[in-house]
Every structure is written in structure tokens, then in C-alpha cells.
Amino acid sequence: MGRKLLLDKAHIEGIRYYKTYRDNGGYAAAEKVLKNMSPDQVVEEVKKSGLRGRGGAGFPTGLKWSFLAKPEGVPRYLVCNADESEPGTFKDRYLMEFIPHLLIEGLLISSFALGANTTYIYIRGEYAWIPDILEQAISEAKEAGWLGKNIQGTGFDLEIYVQRGAGAYICGEETALIESLEGKRGNPRIKPPFPAVKGLYQCPTVVNNVETLATVVPIINIGGEEYAKYGTGKSTGTKLISACGNINKPGVYEIEMNISVEEFIYSEEYCGGIPNGKRLKACIPGGSSVPIVPANLLLKTAKGEARMMTYESLSDGGFATGTMMGSGGFIVLDEDQCVVRHTMTLARFYHHESCGQCSPCREGTGWMEKVLKKIETGKGTLEDIDLLWDIQRRIEGNTICPLGDAAAWPVAAAIRHFRDEFEWHVTHPEEAQLRSFGLAHYADPLPVPEATV
Ligand SMILES: Cc1cc2nc3c(=O)[nH]c(=O)nc-3n(C[C@H](O)[C@H](O)[C@H](O)COP(=O)(O)O)c2cc1C
Incomplete structure (x- = not known):
């Protein structure tokens, strides 16, 4: 069995509740930090662990924390990115739903390290039932003296608020998230300035993923060096x-x-x-x-x-x-899946989710969806495949935020690796159409590339 650090206690009945979490070693890391460590020592421990952001980009977390500006008299914020709208990704949901105190403890330690007295959890609107679970955990933690004023007699204050998003993928991008949190439309900001300098309400802000912040707990429990021995x-x-x-x-x-x-x-x-x-x-x-x-x-x-x-x-x-x-x-x-259809479905998603601020993304995502639909339904031409390649190439790197890249890469990779399948849809229009309408079973028309083991 592989070693576990986050889900090792997930099987314990009632771990969602404070008492069970505490009885099973919960808040020991927070205790250690509040009693024996300075904020800089916590940042140092996270740096030693080699932890990389789990939200997608894999940026080193300790380094990101050390960029946080600390002007006198200006509040700093920690924002937990719980937007989790990327198709295929549902791991933050598991943490929040089943072990919410792991996240709350991670937020407490991370807020202490960053000197943030207000922290927001920005959660995707579709996770309609999870805010209640988080709010329950927050009130339990508050009652036990882990949140609020003068936490455990240390003089450190922290409030955690849960903010529901309205269900937009773009609001997972950190600057769009900040805009949305401020009550505005979730349009990404031009960087620089980065959130570490001017983030929420123009104050220094760190945005981290749910899993990243939860991972800070085992890092403190076992130490950064020990954590780095895993993986x-x-x-x-x-x-x-x-x-x-x-x-x-x-x-x-x-x-x-x-x-x-x-x-x-x-x-x-x-x-x-x-x-x-x-x-x-x-x-x-x-x-x-x-x-x-x-x-x-x-x-x-x-x-x-x-x-x-x-x-x-x-x-x-x-x-x-x-x-x-x-x-x-x-x-x-x-082998029964059609890559062209799959790519078309993704293109529809990105078209729907583009915020529309940048022309290459606003126009290009819709155009890609249209051309893919044409090819998938057997109405495309060989030139359409080249056109598709050209459109994705003109989106990548030409937008304010990486949603454009996120829309372009799946199309580029599908054409790069499965061009034969795109061509088959063009050269076999009737069969492609029948399959598209679900009137014929999809069996791969071309040899499946052998998995080399
Ligand atoms: C379109 C788009 C959507 C994103 N969605 C999420 C998301 O749902 N959750 C997340 O943690 N990061 C998401 N990110 C990445 C964030 O912008 C940011 O890099 C991340 O929250 C930083 O946290 P980390 O350093 O802990 O990974 C998204 C980025 C883009 C461009």
C-alpha cells in the first residue's frame, strides 16, 4: 500500500466532525506552530518540503509565500481556491466534504505564516452542499478556540469566510477569482501587478489551492525535510x-x-x-x-x-x-472512444467558459467548436483540419490569462497524435455522421496505438 499523508484518516467514521478529528491527532500541527514556531519558520518548513501548488501550475508554494509584500498597516489576505471546475478534477471536493478540518487547520497554519487575519474559501457554486459542511467545521473550530480572537492565547486573530461562486470556470483563475470575490464580474486581471503585491482589495494576497493548503498540515506534523523524502x-x-x-x-x-x-x-x-x-x-x-x-x-x-x-x-x-x-x-x-468527438466536447466547454475579454479566446474557442462539430459530423474537409490547427496556434499565448492556452492545448494534442482519426471523419462522412448521431456503435476505425510497456 502506498504511503498516505492526506487521506490516511479519511476512513475513520465521523472524521468530518471536530471531536473525531481532534481525537485522531487533528490540530496537533496547529498547536505546534502556534506554541513553538514563528511565521518565518513555517514558511521555511514549507520551502524545505518542496511542496508545489496543487491547483495546476505546480509553482513552489514556499517561494510563492515569500513573494508576499508586507507593507506596514496594510492587511494581507489568504484565499483558498476551491473553484475546482476543470473537467475531470474532483479531488478538492473530496477533502472538503470528508475531512473539512484538515483544510481549516491548513488555513490556520498558512494564515499564521503569512500574517493574514482574514481568509476566504472561494467555492464553486455547483458544490452546493459543501459550504454548509465547511461552515459547520468553521464554527466547531471557533468554539474550540482555533479561530476568532486571540487564538489559543497567542494574540493571533483569524476569521475564515466561505464565499460561493456562481459557477464559472474562469473564476478559478486567481485574478478572476479575486474580482469575483470583490463582487465584480470574474474577468482576469492583467499581471503584473501579481496578487502577492496587489490582490484582494488591492492588498497583498496569496491564492492557493485546497489540496496545497491541506498539505501544509502533514508538512508541519512530520517536518519539511521528512516530507521531501516522499516522492x-x-x-x-x-x-x-x-x-x-x-x-x-x-x-x-x-x-x-x-x-x-x-x-x-x-x-x-x-x-x-x-x-x-x-x-x-x-x-x-x-x-x-x-x-x-x-x-x-x-x-x-x-x-x-x-x-x-x-x-x-x-x-x-x-x-x-x-x-x-x-x-x-x-x-x-x-479503444471505443472517439478522440474527435471528445475534443469537440471540450471545445464546447471552453467556448462556453471563455470570459470574452480577449478576442483570440472569445472568437477562437467558438470557431474551434464550430469546425470540430463540422468534422465530427462528417461534414468537414481536410482543409478544416489545418484550419483548426491554425486557430489553436493563434490562441495560445495571446490572451490575458491561460484559459486560452487551456482551450488550445487539447485541440493541438488531438491533431498532433490523432490526425488519422480526424482524416477518417473527412473521408468517411456517412459513417462519421451515423456515429455522431449515435446510430452506429463506435469502434475505432483505425489501429489503436499499442501501449508500450
Ligand atoms: C481558467 C483557469 C481556471 C483555474 N481553476 C482553478 C481551480 O479551480 N482551482 C485551483 O486551485 N486553481 C485553478 N487555477 C489556477 C489558479 O489560477 C492558481 O494558479 C492556483 O489557485 C494557485 O494555487 P496553487 O499555487 O496552490 O496551485 C485556474 C487557472 C486558470 C487559468
């Missing part, structure tokens, strides 16, 4: 992976970042293989925005090494042969 290379510790698609056991798994992709997909401890003896066709390992990888490049890197569930190994080879860890939304496609 490999620059992928220290454990990572939550939400696995879905064509696998026997969809769910949220905590992995130590030293296992192979093959072990993750096929072992009984994790996904348990692919149903009905079907073959693996492709995978999107980090949420819908990261490039799709065909089976032949998924289990082994271009160098012939086993591909590992680490930031480095998943991106090995760049976009030509690699992909990204992203937010850990692991989507598996078996």
Missing part, C-alpha cells in the same frame, strides 16, 4: 488524483509521487485496469486542459523509460510526446 526529484510528497473515464475503479486516490502511470492504471490499489478487457487508447492525466497522450506515449516516455506519476516525467518530451500533471484529473479513454 521523487522535484515531485515531493503525495498527490491526490481524481481518476475517471474507462477504468474499473473511478475515484479519488492519494498517490506517492514515485509510482508509474502503468501501476496507477492497472493495479488493484488504484484504477484496477480497463473494463471489459478493452485496450487503452489515450489518457488526459491532468484535467481537461492538458494535452491528451496516446497509449504508446503514455506508459513509456520517448526515451523508453517508464513514465511516472510525477511533474517531470509526465511532461517529459514537452508537448511533442509528453503532457502535464496539471490538477491531477486523470481521464482514461479506451
Whole structure:
């Protein structure tokens, strides 16, 4: 069994409630910090751990915290990004729903380290039932003296507020989130200035993902150096992976970042293989925005090494042969899945979610959806495939926020690795149309790239 640091107590009945959480070692890390550590020591411990942000970009958390501006007399804010709207990603939901006190304890320690007396949890609107769970945990923690004024007699004050979003993917982008939190439309801001200098209400702000902040608890419990012994290379510790698609056991798994992709997909401890003896066709390992990888490049890197569930190994080879860890939304496609249809579905999502501020994204996402629909339904031409390539190329890197890139990468990777399948839709219009309308069973018309193990 792989070692666990976040979900090790998730199976305990009643762990959602303060008493059970506390009886099982909860708030020991907060106690340690408040009694024996200075804010700088906490930041140092997080730096030593090598923790990288779990929201998608993988930026080192300790380093990010050290960028926070500290002008005299100006409040600082910590914002917990619980927007989790990336298709395929549902791991923060698990933490908040089942072990909310782990997040509250992580917020307390992190707020102390940053000198923030007000912290917001910004949660996606569709998680309608979770704010109540969080609010219950907050009031329990307050009653036990872990929140409010003069926490545990240390003179440190902290209030945590839960703010519901209205269900926009763009509000997961940190500056759009800040705008939304201020009561405005969630349009991303131009950076710089970065939130660490001018964030919420123009004050220094750190925005971190739910899992990142929860991970601070085990880091303090075992120490940054010990934490860094988990995992490999620059992928220290454990990572939550939400696995879905064509696998026997969809769910949220905590992995130590030293296992192979093959072990993750096929072992009984994790996904348990692919149903009905079907073959693996492709995978999107980090949420819908990261490039799709065909089976032949998924289990082994271009160098012939086993591909590992680490930031480095998943991106090995760049976009030509690699992909990204992203937010850990692991989507598996078996041989019965149509990559063109799948890409069209994603394009529809990004078109719908584009905030419309930047022309390449506003116009390009809709245009990609339109061309993909044409190809998928058997009405496309070979030139449309080139047109699609050209549109995605003109979006990437040309927008204020990375939503444009997130929309372009899936299309680029699908064409790069599955061009034959796009061409088949053009050269077999009638069959493509029947499949599109669900009137014919989809069986891959082309040889599935063999998974090399
Ligand atoms: C369109 C878009 C959506 C995003 N959605 C989320 C999200 O739902 N949750 C999240 O933690 N980060 C999301 N991010 C990344 C955040 O902007 C930010 O990098 C992250 O919250 C930082 O936290 P971390 O350093 O702990 O990873 C998104 C980014 C973009 C461009």
C-alpha cells in the first residue's frame, strides 16, 4: 500500500466532525506552530518540503509565500481556491466534504505564516452542499478556540469566510477569482501587478489551492525535510488524483509521487485496469486542459523509460510526446472512444467558459467548436483540419490569462497524435455522421496505438 499523508484518516467514521478529528491527532500541527514556531519558520518548513501548488501550475508554494509584500498597516489576505471546475478534477471536493478540518487547520497554519487575519474559501457554486459542511467545521473550530480572537492565547486573530461562486470556470483563475470575490464580474486581471503585491482589495494576497493548503498540515506534523523524502526529484510528497473515464475503479486516490502511470492504471490499489478487457487508447492525466497522450506515449516516455506519476516525467518530451500533471484529473479513454468527438466536447466547454475579454479566446474557442462539430459530423474537409490547427496556434499565448492556452492545448494534442482519426471523419462522412448521431456503435476505425510497456 502506498504511503498516505492526506487521506490516511479519511476512513475513520465521523472524521468530518471536530471531536473525531481532534481525537485522531487533528490540530496537533496547529498547536505546534502556534506554541513553538514563528511565521518565518513555517514558511521555511514549507520551502524545505518542496511542496508545489496543487491547483495546476505546480509553482513552489514556499517561494510563492515569500513573494508576499508586507507593507506596514496594510492587511494581507489568504484565499483558498476551491473553484475546482476543470473537467475531470474532483479531488478538492473530496477533502472538503470528508475531512473539512484538515483544510481549516491548513488555513490556520498558512494564515499564521503569512500574517493574514482574514481568509476566504472561494467555492464553486455547483458544490452546493459543501459550504454548509465547511461552515459547520468553521464554527466547531471557533468554539474550540482555533479561530476568532486571540487564538489559543497567542494574540493571533483569524476569521475564515466561505464565499460561493456562481459557477464559472474562469473564476478559478486567481485574478478572476479575486474580482469575483470583490463582487465584480470574474474577468482576469492583467499581471503584473501579481496578487502577492496587489490582490484582494488591492492588498497583498496569496491564492492557493485546497489540496496545497491541506498539505501544509502533514508538512508541519512530520517536518519539511521528512516530507521531501516522499516522492521523487522535484515531485515531493503525495498527490491526490481524481481518476475517471474507462477504468474499473473511478475515484479519488492519494498517490506517492514515485509510482508509474502503468501501476496507477492497472493495479488493484488504484484504477484496477480497463473494463471489459478493452485496450487503452489515450489518457488526459491532468484535467481537461492538458494535452491528451496516446497509449504508446503514455506508459513509456520517448526515451523508453517508464513514465511516472510525477511533474517531470509526465511532461517529459514537452508537448511533442509528453503532457502535464496539471490538477491531477486523470481521464482514461479506451479503444471505443472517439478522440474527435471528445475534443469537440471540450471545445464546447471552453467556448462556453471563455470570459470574452480577449478576442483570440472569445472568437477562437467558438470557431474551434464550430469546425470540430463540422468534422465530427462528417461534414468537414481536410482543409478544416489545418484550419483548426491554425486557430489553436493563434490562441495560445495571446490572451490575458491561460484559459486560452487551456482551450488550445487539447485541440493541438488531438491533431498532433490523432490526425488519422480526424482524416477518417473527412473521408468517411456517412459513417462519421451515423456515429455522431449515435446510430452506429463506435469502434475505432483505425489501429489503436499499442501501449508500450
Ligand atoms: C481558467 C483557469 C481556471 C483555474 N481553476 C482553478 C481551480 O479551480 N482551482 C485551483 O486551485 N486553481 C485553478 N487555477 C489556477 C489558479 O489560477 C492558481 O494558479 C492556483 O489557485 C494557485 O494555487 P496553487 O499555487 O496552490 O496551485 C485556474 C487557472 C486558470 C487559468
